[in-house]
Amino acid sequence: xxxxxxxxxxxxxxxxxxxxxxxxxxxxxxxxxxxxxxxxxxxxxxxxxxxxxxxxxxxxxxxxxxxxxxxxxxxxxxxxxxxxxxxxxxxxxxxxxxxxxxxxxxxxxxxxxxxxxxxxxxxxxxxxxxxxxxxxxxxxxxxxxxxxxxxxxxxxxxxxxxxxxxxxxxxxxxxxxxxxxxxxxxxxxxxxxxxxxxxxxxxxxxxxxxxxxxxxxxxxxxxxxxxxxxxxxxxxxxxxxxxxxxxxxxxxxxxxxxxxxxxxxxxxxxxxxxxxxxxxxxxxxxxxxxxxxxxxxxxxxxxxxxxxxxxxx
Numbered sequence: 001x002x003x004x005x006x007x008x009x010x011x012x013x014x015x016x017x018x019x020x021x022x023x024x025x026x027x028x029x030x031x032x033x034x035x036x037x038x039x040x041x042x043x044x045x046x047x048x049x050x051x052x053x054x055x056x057x058x059x060x061x062x063x064x065x066x067x068x069x070x071x072x073x074x075x076x077x078x079x080x081x082x083x084x085x086x087x088x089x090x091x092x093x094x095x096x097x098x099x100x101x102x103x104x105x106x107x108x109x110x111x112x113x114x115x116x117x118x119x120x121x122x123x124x125x126x127x128x129x130x131x132x133x134x135x136x137x138x139x140x141x142x143x144x145x146x147x148x149x150x151x152x153x154x155x156x157x158x159x160x161x162x163x164x165x166x167x168x169x170x171x172x173x174x175x176x177x178x179x180x181x182x183x184x185x186x187x188x189x190x191x192x193x194x195x196x197x198x199x200x201x202x203x204x205x206x207x208x209x210x211x212x213x214x215x216x217x218x219x220x221x222x223x224x225x226x227x228x229x230x231x232x233x234x235x236x237x238x239x240x241x242x243x244x245x246x247x248x249x250x251x252x253x254x255x256x257x258x259x260x261x262x263x264x265x266x267x268x269x270x271x272x273x274x275x276x277x278x279x280x281x282x283x284x285x286x287x288x289x290x291x292x293x294x295x296x297x298x299x300x301x302x303x304x305x306x307x308x309x310x311x312x313x
Contacts, residue, residue, distance in 0.1 A: 012060075014086035017079075020067035021087055022059045026052030029119070029311040030093035031302070032084065033059035036102025036126070037216060038206065040066035042191040043101065043291045050299025055306070058096070060087050062104070064208035064216070066194040075208070075215035077110060077223070084111055095119055097311075099302055101291050102126045103216070105238075106223055112234040119311050120235040122302055125288055127265060128223045134264035135257065146257045153254075154217055159210025161203040167196075170206070181245065183292045226268050229279060237280045237305040238269060239298070245287040280305060 012019045022041050031051060033044040041059035048057045063083055064070035073079060084107065088094050097120050100108035105126025112121035129150070135143045162170070171185075174192065178185040195206045208216060229236060244262065247255050273279045282301055286293040 012087050012090040014083050015071065016069075017063050017071040017083060018069045019063065019083055019087055020061040021091065023091065024048045024052050024057040024059065026054070026056045028055045029306055029309075030056040030058065030091075030096035031306070032088060032091075032093065032096045032098045033057065034084070034098060034100035034104030034107050035059075035062065035065070036100075036104055037220065038065070038195070038208070038213070039102070040191045040194040042066070042194055045190070046187070046295030047291055047299050047302070050296050051303060054303055056093060056096075058087070058091050058093065060084075061194070062107075064212040066191075066207065070208065070212050075212045075219065077107070077219050080107055081111055081114060085115075097121060097306055097309075100124065100126060102288065103220060106220070106225055106228070109225065109228050109232055109236060110223075112236065113228055113232045116233070118234055120237070120306065120309055121232070122237045122239070122305065123225075123229075124239045124298065125241045125290060127225045128220050130226065130261060130265065131224060134226070134268060135260040136263035136267070138257070138260045143257070143260070146253055150254060150257070151217075151221070155214055158213035158217060159205055159208060161199055161205045164202070164204055167204060177289075178292075181287060181289055181293055183289075187292050226265075226272065229269075230272060230276075233278065235278045235280070235305075235309060237282065237301070239290070239301060240266065240269070240281065240283045241288050241290055242283045242285045243287050245289070 008023050010021050012021050035041055035043050041061050044059045051057050061068040062080060064075055088096055098108035098111045099122040101124040103126060105123030108121040109123045112118045129147055132140050132143045174188045175185040178188060197205050197207050199205055244258055269281045273281045284290055284294055284297050290298060
């Protein structure tokens with residue numbers, strides 16, 4: 001059993017990368033919380049508050065995100081897995097359960113696959129783009145064309161710089177998203193502050209900066225998470241978002257693409273869960289922004305899953 005520690009922020013060094021870590025404290029089996037692409041550890045505040053009664057809870061900013069440095073090398077999955085292990089070792093929780101959202105969920109599952117001693121892992125809606133055959137009801141050529149468009153859109157916006165006066169527009173966009181999804185815009189403010197960086201010429205950028213952001217997106221596109229889940233022998237909780245956020249008329253093609261992907265993904269996960277008793281698949285009434293929309297629900301799902309593993313000593 002882990003001992004209780006006060007909540008505190010610290011830095012862990014891994015090679016030439018400094019990793020920002022927030023220890024939320026708590027007593028019980030340890031959890032390491034991993035955020036999504038372009039996000040920060042601030043996203044976990046609500047979920048962490050629902051976990052510390054039963055768990056030691058630690059969160060980290062992934063490299064090139066938030067207050068973590070980017071390092072001199074490229075952004076790769078192996079490098080990030082090394083960062084995760086460095087944080088686990090530095091915090092004295094080598095057997096923690098990695099719990100990740102989106103990109104963080106992919107990293108959590110990959111960590112469990114690579115480390116047989118890991119008790120379990122939790123992947124909250126982290127699936128990447130999958131394979132063309134995963135998109136139900138769309139022709140393969142249509143899927144490939146739209147994935148290429150999505151690829152171009154995501155990279156066009158990666159690490160985009162803007163003048164300081166553009167910060168109000170960023171806050172306005174976040175408020176509109178929060179209003180649409182039904183949570184307080186203030187929940188996004190710490191993450192925004194953690195993500196902001198200044199360029200050498202006085203412009204602003206939301207981290208990760210462009211070069212690392214493109215490397216990260218390329219690394220994500222190469223992952224087949226259904227295959228990863230199939231290979232993982234450790235107990236694994238996969239939580240799916242039950243709703244898709246409406247991206248608006250200009251991205252209607254993307255909404256249709258994601259609706260097709262959800263159908264295929266649900267089918268593949270159901271088949272895999274039937275084959276592997278160690279895989280638990282759950283769905284929550286939320287969009288991909290589930291950490292902000294349903295923090296209590298997710299905390300309950302995570303606590304119930306880990307409780308069934310009986311990790312207490």
